Amino acid sequence: MDTQSFVLLSHEQALRRRMDVAANNIANSSTVGFKSEQPVFHEYVERVREAPVEDARKTSFVLDFGAVHDTAQGAFQATGNPLDVMIDGPGYLTVQAGDGSTAYTRAGFIKILANGDLATSSGHKLLGDNDRPINIPEDQRGRIAITTDGTVMGAAGALGRIAVTAFADETSVSQGGDGMMTGQGGRRLLPKETQLKTGGVEGSNVQTIVETTRMIDILRSYQTSARISQDMDSMRSQAINSLGRVN
Template sequence: MHPALWISKTGLDSQQTNVATISNNLANASTVGFKKSRAIFEDLLYQNINQPGANATENSKLPSGLMLGAGSKVVAVQKNFSQGNALTTNNSLDIMVDGSGFFEIEMPDGSSGYTRNGQFQLNEEGIIVTPGSGYPLVPQIQIPNDAQSITVGSQGEVSVRIKGQAENQVVGQLTLNDFINPSGLEPMGENLYTETGASGGPIQGAPGADGLGFLRQGMLETSNVNVTEELVNLIESQRVYEMNSKVVSAVDEMLSYVNQQL
């Protein structure tokens, strides 16, 4: 079998994965706190026919070798955690992380999830939870039923205004978590990530301290997907896919010609 068929086949597989990655970015262009991904490519093993530097004659060496590649593959899909744009909502439970850090969320099994999505709501007990699944924020903060307004400071202090009281009452303190390698976090859907061996353990602290970002109440971080950039990447990936398809067609014509003529 002609090796170019297998080489172009690996190129087709790689570009299919690339298009799937780009399409997921585009599908989440409006998802709050979403971080775009990119496919990481790597060339495959080479068939070493002539080693560069090998002796060509008694007094000379080969300046370059003869090594035939076996194609390409996608070895990773890497998250880009650059800051998204700020969207002003004026909702007291919309909280944006301005800088590094993740909110910690308590999962149903007791483990921790981490998110950049600061769209929060209150459940029937007045506890701050995620909007989609109702997972509580860590540390857990409960808002009194008679609270007239909620204030979240830039360094995480949560206070409420109670009717009949002159001063706000502090009800909790928000914290943030950061990781040495955020790209090593495992996305699990619902705008949540989980810790892995590659990400390192969470480094917890107060917002604005030790390099962590500040909190902005009444604002949300939009997706960091650049739609124009993704469409350009999609066109490029389509063209590469077409070129690999043309290689398959060309090799097929060559083999057909040999079969017909011999």
């Protein structure tokens, strides 16, 4: 396989990655709190020692660098449940993952577990400012409210405050399973920095028309790449036939 074929292969692998990301975005267009992703690619330049001309010594390949998510806020979706929340601004609800580590989410469906701990709809416990779950006494479970700064109020007063974590570098946050995200270097927002809306959740920020258009563009690019590959094969065949006749 020659250099041109390797370049085309790297390009087609990048197109495949773009298609996978676009398809995943569309699949999550109705997932609460989901942030659409975009792949990021780097140019890898390889230099050869010998080439017919100077410009031919540099060959550019496409390398998959990862994906970043769009931080644009999704629309508010009313649920009628006073425990459900949407973060109005940056940040993530801080939760305890199944393995005991800390994870983050924008999906604000909140329920009370049998032991009284507040948790997401998937059962991940919400953490408070003290990095511990927020527990609701049994006699107050029907009379709690969540204020705009995340404070959980019971009949006898505050029971804790939902921790909201923001990241200065959103590229350090990556999508995980079950609506969870992982990240490093987050900062807990102060009450005056926290703004929650209750009675609803944040919808996905995926724009299906944009993603569908992107998929069509990817398909056309792949078709163009395939035609170039076919033309190169035809040129090789013609060159081999010509050399055969000369010999």
